[in-house]
Every structure is written in structure tokens, then in C-alpha cells.
Amino acid sequence: MSSSESSATDLKISVAQVGSSESTASSTPPLPADAIEFKMPAPKAPGSLLSAPVGRSEFGGKKKVALAPGFSHIHWMKFMQTLTPQMPQRITMEEVKKHNKPDDMWMVIRGRVYDVTAYVPYHPGGLKELMKGAGKDATRQFNAAHSFVNLDTMMERCFIGVLAT
Numbered sequence: 001m002s003s004s005e006s007s008a009t010d011l012k013i014s015v016a017q018v019g020s021s022e023s024t025a026s027s028t029p030p031l032p033a034d035a036i037e038f039k040m041p042a043p044k045a046p047g048s049l050l051s052a053p054v055g056r057s058e059f060g061g062k063k064k065v066a067l068a069p070g071f072s073h074i075h076w077m078k079f080m081q082t083l084t085p086q087m088p089q090r091i092t093m094e095e096v097k098k099h100n101k102p103d104d105m106w107m108v109i110r111g112r113v114y115d116v117t118a119y120v121p122y123h124p125g126g127l128k129e130l131m132k133g134a135g136k137d138a139t140r141q142f143n144a145a146h147s148f149v150n151l152d153t154m155m156e157r158c159f160i161g162v163l164a165t
């Protein structure tokens with residue numbers, strides 16, 4: 001037997017061994033307990049409220065959730081352009097407070113009021129984080145999580161007014 005025939009046989013055996021020992025369903029690590037809240041149906045269409053993030057990653061100290069397919073930052077920037085810009089209003093905190101649900105979410109950040117409802121399934125920090133600022137002045141939380149996020153570009157079509165003081 002030549003040396004090349006010998007290695008071909010060896011390769012065949014090792015592939016069979018890898019297949020039998022590693023490709024079992026039980027080798028999949030369990031999801032973290034707090035991933036359960038994001039287990040929702042797959043998205044039906046961009047912007048659908050049924051398209052909440054699935055899974056979670058805390059790699060490298062980050063707390064981002066795994067967004068559903070079709071809900072990346074790029075998808076958001078494209079989808080946002082389909083929204084109708086609103087004529088900015090003066091909005092009271094009393095009014096903002098009424099919009100505190102995943103399917104009707106307003107937020108005050110740096111004195112400006114945003115209707116973030118359409119953005120919910122695209123938020124890399126997930127719904128749970130966004131809910132902390134729903135119907136509130138979320139400036140402090142927003143700055144703590146990501147003061148570098150540019151609202152003028154990302155939320156351009158979600159800007160609905162300035163906070164009445």
C-alpha cells in the first residue's frame with residue numbers, strides 16, 4: 001500500500017468519527033435564562049411588531065441581542081426612509097407618558113421627542129432596554145448606553161417634536 005492510499009483511508013475514518021461524536025443536538029449550549037423574553041415568532045415583514053429580537057450576546061462585555069434577519073442597522077436606515085416625516089410639535093411630558101408600550105413608544109432624548117415604535121425590532125440593545133425609556137425622558141439611559149449614537153441620522157423620520165417645558 002502506498003502512503004497516499006493509507007492517508008485516504010485514515011481521512012475516511014476520522015470524518016466518520018467526527019460525525020458520530022460531535023453532531024448531536026445535545027452538544028448545543030443552552031440559551032441564557034434572560035433570552036426567553038425575546039422568543040417571539042419570526043418576522044412577517046420589516047417593521048412588524050412580531051419581529052422582536054431572538055437570542056442575546058454578551059460577548060466582550062456587550063449586551064446586544066441577536067436581531068431577527070432583515071433587522072440590521074442597514075435595514076433600518078432603508079426602512080426609515082419609507083416613513084413620513086412629521087411636522088415637529090411642542091409635546092408635553094404628560095402626553096409622552098401615554099406612549100409607553102412596545103407598539104406605541106415615545107421617548108424624550110436631549111429635549112427632543114421621538115416616536116421609536118418602528119425602531120423597536122431593530123434596536124441592538126433589545127426591547128427590554130428600550131422599555132426602560134418608554135414614555136419617559138430617557139436621556140440619562142441613552143447617554144449611558146451609547147452617547148455616540150447619532151439620533152439626527154438614525155431617528156430622522158421618528159422625530160416628532162420638542163418637549164414643552
Ligand code: HEM
Pocket residue numbers: 061062063064107114116123124125126129130132133138141142145146149151154155
Ligand atoms: C431612539 C432611541 C435609541 C436608539 C436609536 C438606540 C440605538 C442603539 C444602537 C445603534 C445600538 C448599538 C450600539 C453599538 O453598536 O455598540 C444600541 C445598543 C444598546 N442600546 Fe440603544 N438605542 C436607543 C435607546 C436606548 C435606550 C433608551 C436604552 C436604555 C434604556 C438603550 C440601551 C441600549 C443597550 C444596553 C445597548 C447595548 C449596548 C452594548 O452593546 O454594550 N438604548 N442602541
